[in-house]
Amino acid sequence: MRKGLLLLAVLVCADLGYSQTYGNTRVTPANGVARTPVAAKTASLPIRRVILYSNGVAYIERRGTVSGNAEIDLSFKQSQVDDVLKSMVVLDLGQGRIGAVSYNSSQPASARMSEIPFSVNASTADGGGIASVLSQLQGANVAVSSTRGNHTGSILTLERKQIRTEKENFTSSVLVLVSENGDISHIDLSDVRGVRLLDDEAKRDLLEFASAAASTRRRDAKTITVTSEGSGQREMVVSYTIAAPIWKTTYRVVLDTEGKPFFQGWAIVDNVSEEDWNNVQLSLVSGSPVSFIQNLQQPFYRYRPVVPAPADLQLRPQLHESGITTSNAISGIVTDANGAVIPGATLTLINDSTGQRSTFSSDGSGNFFRSSVGTGTYSLNVSSPGFKDMIVRGVRSGSSLRVELEVGSVSETVTVSAQAIADLPIQGRNALGLVAMQPGAASNYIGPATVETSVSEALVSETSGIRAAATGGQIGDLFEYRIDHPVSVSRDRSALIPIIQTKMDGERVAIYNRSIRPERPMSGVLLKNHTDLTLESGSLTVLDGNAYAGEALMERLKPKEQRLISFALDLGTHVFERQSQDRQPAQMVKVVNGVFEAHYFRTEEKRYVISNQSDKQKVLYIEHPIRAGWELLDDTPKPDITTQRFYRFRVELAPFEETELKVTEKQPLKDSYQLTSFSRDQLSLFLSRNNIDSSVRTRLEKLIELRSQIDQINAKLHSFENETEGISDDQERLRENIEALAKTAEAKQLIARYIAKANEQESRLEEIEKETKAVQAEKNRLERELAAEIRNFEIK
Incomplete structure (x- = not known):
């Protein structure tokens, strides 16, 4: 235990020396007068403002008072550091100067500890912790305080002695020091009260080891340190964005006896951080600003090619002759206050x-x-x-x-x-x-660096070029709910915060949609947002008649918008549908490029038979689907609301009343026919529908007659082909029989018969050939006439 306390004394002494010499070293000012190092004071900036966005990002603003040279340590989870580095803004509002924003290495603690020239186990046997540390600091300059006095020198070695007494045997460690005068002294570690490291490098190594060892206890933590140099008390602001749970909304609607809604809205916020939100200014923003994650804490190295030096490159010292100086001349350069040269100046x-x-x-x-x-x-x-x-x-x-x-x-x-x-x-x-x-000395010296306006000064000044883009609750295209009173949410806790409570315009209604439920509509409410607030999407609970009536989901509702919300099944209203279709006469007939087109409408009538089975007056909205290519006829009532997918027809019902809503739609259609293949049956169909007049009928009948004659000729040509094929097959059979009978003397009479029949068939083939040519010529003439008729037949 005693040696453990001594190890703690070594670390404390090293920390004190380190903070006074290394952590707060100040650069000598330009006037040559060195400042006295002033220890930075650790300050804390409490969270004063939180803005939660619906895309999963939180804007955190810390604000507080610091004095003198201040250091602010902010602890974050490893996963939050990239967002913080990407978005952090640091402001000193009291003429202080913001220094570097630093953070510990992203290397694992084991990798950082491996680079330190010594290591200490978390626990050591026989209380040898201080001995282990001092043995690894051989050569370090230390100041030792013991029961025998104070000693200063460099560590030579740590000697271990076996001591035997009458009661026990134990090992004692002796620290051996050498002073600047060469005096060697030894001090028993049991007599040592404290050790102070005098070497800066040894202090840094020891503190770096302690920091790396501490980070192993909390692997997911990273500390970002913000520094500011100044004098007196002043206000500092640090803001950044981090990932956060999206804020959610939930609503309550209370319907009075007349069906008028009273609206109440709540926001659910979650504080999953490791710090309490105490009396913070909370804002909730609806919308989705662009946000992304970029790995900024990880060091990256760009590849550079290794180019070898030429083998024959030999650089030798060169002697250059001096130039001729002109002592009776005047020279120089003309610039402006920023160092930019001025050509053409008159001297x-x-x-x-x-x-x-x-x-x-x-x-x-x-x-x-x-x-x-x-x-x-x-x-x-x-x-x-x-x-x-x-x-x-x-x-x-x-x-x-x-x-x-x-x-x-x-x-x-x-x-x-x-x-x-x-x-x-x-x-x-x-x-x-x-x-x-100096006269005679020329250089490219431009003068002292121009003092530029810092980003922090520009942000808080009126010359930054930034003007507020919104007032009230609007932030550009986003909408902000600003909570009027301070909000407190402990870490790892959530809160339900009221954001709206007001009477709304609207009424109790029923909504019928066959695709949701046939025959029975849904009970609902028509809600009209007359406020200046954008109501974010969320769940909604309805209370009707001092009792729970149902639940619903509501999409985002902007000011002046209205929305139907259904929350229960209406068992007091019945809807029955009857549907019929019809084909209207052709409205237009066209013949273009040999194509006959008949344009007409197909109509569809749907009747909604509505029955109010309750003793209360009701308002029913019937959602009739909008179909592509269909449009409402003039005899259909105008819909009260038209959405992207539905016509909404409003129907008012007295108690126990039954009524009917007729919705008629038409769809334009077109039938196309090739005139070259137009048939008599198709013509009869058009005549029965009164689609064409007498002049069009006469011309169509002529086309049909020509087509009929061509069809008859085609049938005759086809019969000629069949007859020719039959004769050819028969002649092949006769030739085979004649060849077989020629080998016998008794078959002369039969052979003569076959030859006579073949002669008759040849004569018939000659006749078929002549008739085919004649019929084909007639067909060609009819086809030319048909083509001319079609070409000249146009109705537009």
């Missing part, structure tokens, strides 16, 4: 003794040079449109000048002295700037 060199003048200009790079300048002092007048005139006095030959013109009118003149560098005070001057002012 007039005036001899202070004789008054002799010479005028020249700066070149395209702002440089100027004037040779053959005699001894004595000169005045240099520099001017350029849009800038104040500059007079540099005390200029001597051999001077190299840097002239900075100030923006202003030409009537204003600024006079400076070109005294030598030895005559100027050097306190607070930049070394490179002094060298550039």
